[in-house]
Amino acid sequence: MRYIANLVNADKLAGRTRKYKVIFSPQKFYACEMVLEEEGIYGDVSCDEWAFSLLPLDVDLLSMELPEFFRDYFLEGDQRWINTVAQALHLLSTLYGPFPNSYGIGRCAKMSYELWRKLEEEEDGETKGRRPEIGHTFLLDRDTDFVTALCSQVVYEGLVDDTFRIKCGSVDFGPEVTSSDKSLKVLLNAEDKVFSEIRNEHFSNVFGFLSQKARNLQAQYDRRRGMDIKQMKNFVSQELKGLKQEHRLLSLHIGACESIMKKKTKQDFQELIKTEHALLEGFSIRESTSYIEEHIDRQVSPIESLRLMCLLSITENGLIPKDYRSLKTQYLQSYGPEHLLTFSNLRRAGLLTEQAPGDTLTAVESKVSKLVTDKAAGKITDAFSSLAKRSNFRAISKKLNLIPRVDGEYDLKVPRDMAYVFSGAYVPLSCRIIEQVLERRSWQGLDEVVRLLNCSEFAFTDMTKEDKASSESLRLILVVFLGGCTFSEISALRFLGREKGYRFIFLTTAVTNSARLMEAMSEVKA
């Protein structure tokens, strides 16, 4: 606002008269108006609102493109976007009929839901009598599950996002990927036939798949050798274009895969994943901590180091004070002293905290759990966890079976549960919650989990609407992520949908990944 004001005032000083129009998207805030007024240009600019709140990024993904939502709400506590979310929900309900079943978890979810209901009441009559097409809605706060958002992604789409940054459904592939001098902006969605087959796959499958496809393509090209004129004409007019298209896409994706593999080998990705899995499972915590320490010392990457520290903090209910102090000091020494502010932000958001004295669970817990059987260990963990306040990740993980027990190798080609999105090590918490609530159609039996999550939940069923809903629509579920959603979660839920016969539609305030989350919390150099 001030920038605009400066422009206008500069013009005024220079004696230029111009007409100014400011278009606010998706909504104009009163604070903006105030600044315009303060700067004395309120009368000179005409303001308009463009309430463009939903961008369909794909056949099942709607994004509100509000990356600032995360920081504004989860760090600053500003509820300014709740209205926008409620409006978006309202829009959907007017398009697709009322939602008979709504569930949610998290404070923001609750507030958005309440505001949305107020909107619905005020606009009463619009959706009356319409048949519901979406059977269930699930609202989820990002802070219910930070862990999933912080993990390295290994499904193809997630990897592409982590490596190249997908923006608004498209990605910029540089020359090393396109094998030419130019970089190419590519739209990544279900229209891209090659992409749609590999996007949800674990990376280990992708290369094999692509090579197979390349061979098939080559075989198809080779067919032309045996053709006569008529067949050739047919081929050229009908099939060649499609083949060429496929060829182009294939080479792009193969290039992307190679680029990803190169980067990951350089970064010592194996080691990184090993550490992450150890943190998720709760083993070798000391080793993981020294790994992080080394990572910081070597000045590898400020965002990665931060991410690992946060992962450690959340899975362990906060760092032990000694570690917190030493890692913080090392971080400030390696990446700059101004990150003192970053640490304060992370602490406020609950991402990187210090254990209060008396909270040290891990050491005792791990010793004990090595001695007793699983069942008993779970009970002891629960007992400990009830003392601790914040994250309780281990207890939740045990309760919801987030770490699958595997006998033998976990088959990534034919995955049997959602854990495949993290190489079989961990089922995303957010997805597991959704799965459980949908199964029970309520929060029954999940009281412990909710208590451990320290959140408020709600479930609301409107029977009148439910009756009208066809069984088809009852299989259609709208999942709303408040604060961002990762491609791994989307892939996991798509998998769940295929397993259980649901169809998921995703509405998110923005597509996110661990890097974006960390950047949102960092204080950037001015």
Add this chain to the structure above:
Amino acid sequence: MNRTKGDEEEYWNSSKFKAFTFDDEDDELSQLKESKRAVNSLRDFVDDDDDDDDLERVSWSGEPVGSISWSIKETAGNSGSTHEGREQLKSRNSFSSYAQLPKPTSTYSLSSFFRGRTRPGSFQSLSDALSDTPAKSYAPELGRPKGEYRDYSNDWSPSDTVRRLRKGKVCSLERFRSLQDKLQLLEEAVSMHDGNVITAVLIFLKRTLCKEILFRELEVRQVALRHLIHFLKEIGDQKLLLDLFRYLDRTEELALSHYREHLNIQDPEKRKEFLKTCIGLPFSAEDSAHIQDHYTLLERQIIIEANDRHLESAGQTEIFRKHPRKASILNMPLVTTLFYSCFYHYTEAEGTFSSPINLKKTFKIPDKQYVLTALAARAKLRAWHDVDALFTTKNWLGYTKKRAPIGFHRVVEILHKNSAPVQILQEYVNLVEDVDTKLNLATKFKCHDVVIDTYRDLKDRQQLLAYRSKVDKGSAEEEKIDALLSSPQIRWKN
């Protein structure tokens, strides 16, 4: 109110704008009646046939609200832009005495109300996708100018006001003068959950309440307090923000807020001065140390920068000639500064500001970090002797031994990254304690002797045989392997 009731009645009744009666229900009903009259009389204004259709759709037969909403359902799209229009329509308040205005004060003709005014790039495309009717008649979108002129009544309750604010409509909050009214308004806003509304109310309160009262009231209202803090941060009202923190006794946030300002200061000297002022602030104990370090670091960097720039331009110093500086050292993190110092000033005595040892002592850099950084710097310069010296210590018997606080595998990796010659690599690979890691690294970096020796020590004949094929034919290594394999003294495991 100063006037008598009779006066008031007269005043209001004579006014062009008829949107105020004390009785709420009457208000709405009378307005509806007005509107009905207004719309019916509008037919005179309308020329086009099309508008007739629209008018019919909006005809006030029966349930006015119902028919409007019915018409809305019929028309396409639910764009946010028409949303507002619809809301304005719904909200009875907006239907005040249009008909009484002699002439529409805006240039919009009636037809434009009943046809969606195309807001730039609005949901046209989505609507297009959704509906088939090409002639998009949105529900009457009465346009903001109209709304602003028309419904200038002031007497909405806090909850109504808040509702209007949420919809983005003009609303004067001036009438909430008593503290009680203000607080009630705030409460309503908070229960609405919309941050934009809460901030709007706060803007008003900030303007009309002295800060002590404002702070006192917000102290017990956490949600509103958070919004105020964020608002003050965004508009940059640093003074009030710091006052607020001081009042709330949030000393640490006060200190951090003040410290944050340093990011806006570009000039290094000024920034340094500013940081000095930050030192005494009420940070936590560790943070105070960090701030102190920040100041000291910047102070040093300024000195080093000035000195080095001078040296570089003088062109006498070899190191600067061979490896010209790519960037200034100002505002770099400590480790980077240490690297720089190990690169350019390694041999300096402890007394100078730019010597690495001085940095290590001043900032209490742990050995691990120091060795790692010094190694990286010297390896980059290919100063292998210096690297050796880093790890060599004399034990009490006078024998030299190599030790490293960081694990020799790390050392080897860094050496390899800097293309160290194989002999140097070999030496350090040999020092790796863990046998598997040693073998891995040796094989990776082709340190044949190490591999051979290790297999010999492990008495692993099979592996040695396998490795034989990896070395060059006729090389010294091959001969060595052959010699070992045929040696009768070794008792092989396999």
